[in-house]
Every structure is written in C-alpha cells, then in structure tokens.
Amino acid sequence: MTDNKLINLINISKSYGDNVVLDELNLYIRENEFLTLLGPSGCGKTTTLRIIGGFENPDKGQVIFEGKDITKLPPNERQLNTVFQKYALFTHMTIAENIAFGLKIKKKSKDYINDKIKYALKLVNLDGFENRMPDSLSGGQQQRIAIARAIVNEPKVLLLDEPLGALDLKLRQDMQYELIRLKNELGITFIYVTHDQEEALTMSDTVVVMNQGYIQQIGSPEDIYNEPQNAFVADFIGESNILPSIMIEDKLVNILGTSFACVDTGFGRNKPVDVVIRPEDIDLVKPEDGIIKGVVTSLLFKGVHYEMEVNANGHDWLVHSTDLVPVGNEVGIWVDPYDIQIMNKPESEDEEAVELDI
C-alpha cells in the first residue's frame, strides 16, 4: 500500500427521486489498498461502488482515477472490473467463454486468451472447468469464475459487491482467505462492499463505516473496533455497552452516577458524552473490589466465553467473561481506564443519522 491516491471521490451526491442516497461523500482509495465499505443494508454501499464502476452517474461531484476525471466515462472505458453480488455470469456461455469475454472484446490473440483462461482458473482453484456451463456450478464456484472473469483483464482495481453474501458460513470463511491470497498475488487494489463487520475487520487494510449515505468513520480495523468515533460505529462493530455519561474533567467520567477513571482528555468540563465499553473489557471482581456493584441477571454459554448481563446503577451491562458467575450473585464491575472509549454526542447532521438506527 502506498500513499498514492488511486481513486478520489469528491463531493459525490446521488438521489433517487426524494431518496437522498449519498450526500457530499468524500473518500479516497490508495494504490494497492484493501478498502471495505461497511454498513447496514440500504446505506448506499452499492451505489458508491456503482458510481466508481460507472454504472451510475452521480448528481454532483467527481470521480478521479489516477488524477483524471472519469465521472462521465462509460464503464467499458474504465480500468477497473467488478465482481457482482449475484455473480452475473453469462449463462449462455461456457466457463471459458465467460472468462474470455473481456479479452475477446479487446481482440487479444487466441494463444494469449487460452493462457489467460488456464492461469485464471488455476488462480481460483478451478482447473479443468473450461467447458462447463455456469448453471452446473455451485454458488462458491460461480463466485470464483466471476472473479476469474474480472481479473484476466488485469484491472488496476477490483470492485467486489458483497461477493460472499450468498455463500454459507464455512465457505465464506474459506473464501475470505482465498480473496486475501488472491489480492496479494495480484498486487492490485480491492474495493470491497459488505454488511458483515467480521468480514470487514478480517480482510481489510481500511474500513469505511457508512450509515444512511454518510461516512461515519474511516480507519484501520483496529481503530474502528477499539476507538469508535460515535455510537453508531460502536454499536455496528461488535457488541458494546453504550452509556450516556458526563465528562467531569480530563481523565474522569461519570457513568450512570459513578465516577470512572479514563485516559481521554480535551472534552471540556461537565460535558455530556457517550461512553463505549466492550463487553470483553469489563472485569467481574468481588463486590467490594469493583468500581460499582451489580447483580447478575442472565447467563448464556457462548462457547468461547459466557455472556452475562449485570444490573448495576439501573443499567444492564453486557459482559463477556470466561469465568462463570451464577445468576443472582452480587459482583463488582471493574473497567481499566484505557478500555473506556469516550465519544462526542452527535451534533452535526452527519452524525444525526446515527441516532435513528440505534
């Protein structure tokens, strides 16, 4: 990954009738980056991707590719290829013809095309499938063919719209590794769309969290998970306790009536904020050792850990712990200062969108 801005989206707006899908969106994608657009269904991920691919024209704004404005360029003249959500294979052609489609249009030689077909099928682990028809392949296989069909054209960027959405869990996990391997082998830029936060965190260099057409946060998977910038991101990425609180002063926050030490500064005095605490960051201790006391109200075994709810200060705290505390027991709640993430309450319109979905 370099710092080179390969694609730059500038002030992109798009509406369908009264439905404002994207409003003044700004985003750049660096060369060789694995960037993921993550957000709930209907938040405008596909629309963003289609604007990059050229299948949709933005009402306002520019798409810059390698410094050139390609906003008005038709898809067939863009140096990028798309893997569609439902594969979109040509059902009247064999696998080989599907893969050869783009190369034949570009009038490549027969030998070149045949070599490419072989190479691409090997790359997606489907050697020998040349003469099969798409309908005779499983979902996962069709997905690989869709990828093979795209990459033989040697695009600078591959756009992938929920490519694993239709596959079952096991296959999806296998394919995640395959995609990462493929990207490293090809050394190209991936723009990936998903609504699955786990997928986004596993695969990406950069995650762009979107909601209702607004970008909520851009960052590395670690940033997004550990330091969500607002309640939407915190809630959407993994499980979390989002607690309305008051920042008393630097490094001291009042959560539901009790003061907690934290590490954040610069929020001002007596300022209402939202606090995020991940359930695995809450330590259950002896009642007298905790910052606050509570009672375990529910307990579920989740395999790796127990999921408990602890009622304290009138709030049900979600706790993940490998230690079992039976329902009805009194416990103390302890949170390390650096596990408390302070966020500003939404003020601007951009962040207002957040509130509606929670």
Added chain:
Amino acid sequence: MKLFNITNTKTNSSSNKNGGSSLGNDKVKWLSLPYIVWMIGFIILPLLVIIYYGLTSGNKLKNLFTLGNIRLILDPTNFKALRLSLELSLISTLICLLLAYPLAMILSRSRMKSNNFIVMIIILPMWMNFLLRTIAWQNILERTGIINTVLNFLKLPTLNIINTPLAIVLGMVYNFLPFMVLPIYNVLIKIDKDVVAAARDLGANSIQTFLKIILPLSIPGVISGITMVFVPSLTTFVISTILGGSKIILIGNVIEQHFRVGNWHAGSGLSIVLMFFILVSMAILSKYDKEGEGGSLW
C-alpha cells in the same frame, strides 16, 4: 406437442419436491387429472379424428386407408395456396419480429410506472373480437374506405390495398403483433441487469453488449414469438376472407371450403399436411430453443 412437455416437467418437479413420498405423488397425479382429461378431450381426440378422416376415403363401400386426401396438396391450386400461405406468414412473422423487438426492448428498458399501462395498450386490442378488428381494417382499406377518402380529399391518387397480399400481411401483422411483443418483452425483463452491466464492465460497448448478451439471452422469447405469430398466420382463413376478398386463396381457405361443404376427408387430409409443416417449423425452432423457455407461453 408443447403441452405435453409442460405437463411432464410440472409433474416431475413437484413430485421431486415431495421427496417421492407416495402420498405426495398420488396427490400430484390426482391434481393433474383434470388437465389430462381436458387434453384428451380437446386435443388428442380431435387430432385422432382428423387423422382418421384424413387417411380414409369417404366411399361407404370401401372405407379404406388412402393417401388420396393427402395427395390433394399436389393439386396445383391447393399447392399454390399453400405456397402463398407459407410466403405471407413468413413475411408477416418477419415484419412482426422487426417491429416487436425494438418495441419490447424500449418497454423493458423504461423504468416508468406507466410500464404496465403500455403493456396494457398492447394487449388491449387482443380483448376485442378478432373479426371486428379485421373488419375494421377492411373498412379502412376499402376502395371507398377511410384511407382513400382522405387521399381523395387531398387530391392524391388512391391506393389499391384491399384484396391484395399486402392487405393480408397487414391484417396478420396487426392481429398477431402482440403475440410477438409479449414473449420477447417477458424474456427481456427477466435478463439480470447486472449481467448486462457485467458485459459493459468487461469492455463491451452497447452494440457488442446487445449482440453478445441481450440477443442470445432473448432467443427463447423470439422463438416463442415466432411460433405464436407464424402458426396462426399459416392457418388463418378469416383474414384472407375479409381482406383478400375471393381473389386470394390461402391454404386455410381451401381447408375451410372442404369442411364447409361437408368434405371432411379432404379437409382433414390437407390439415394433416399443414400440421406437418407446422411440426417441421417447430422442430427447426426448438433446435435453437435450448432453454425450453418458449414453452412457458404455450
């Protein structure tokens, strides 16, 4: 022919879904019973009767097997009628195809809500009586009809369309065009928009996308449209009677004449010949219709 295919596939697929349990199978068989009875009563039996009459002579003394009725087609007037029928229905089918494809394309592309309305407009004439529509055309094309009245008024030379092959082709195209538009429209709207987008994505311009993706994927609709226009055009006698006067005799008219005067044997014999031509054309078409999609409309 097609009807058989449909019932077979339907029964098969539903019995598969029932996991082959005997109860499920029985139920499916029982449910298709009315269909089978209907088919036997209204398709198989009449067909057998026609074949019986077509292959026997009317002579009461020796009511024997004969090919005489079939051989009637070799009679020069009958042969001429058959050839004209084939020519005119082929021309009509071609014109329908050339008109219907772009129309269906425009319809399928428009995302408007009025889409259903436009489809309605195309179907609407089909709800009017076939005879009425054709007689209306007679009035329009007549020597003293609407067109010529207007031309007269404008001091232009009048047209002599009525009672010509052109009038018959016009009648066929007008009456059967919706049967070409609808199946093509149906396959076109079913083509996944992303498949078209994928072709563009891979570098195809709009013409290449049409030739390599849209056209091949719409062939089943085209085939079904061709069948639905060609067969009624080939067998019609109403259109030729009304718009062709007594001058233009199609094979349909010949057959109708035989039945009208009570010569069931000759009428059936010629019907068998006509059926043969229809079956051959269907066979040729079904070669291109790998998907079997066209059958869905029969």
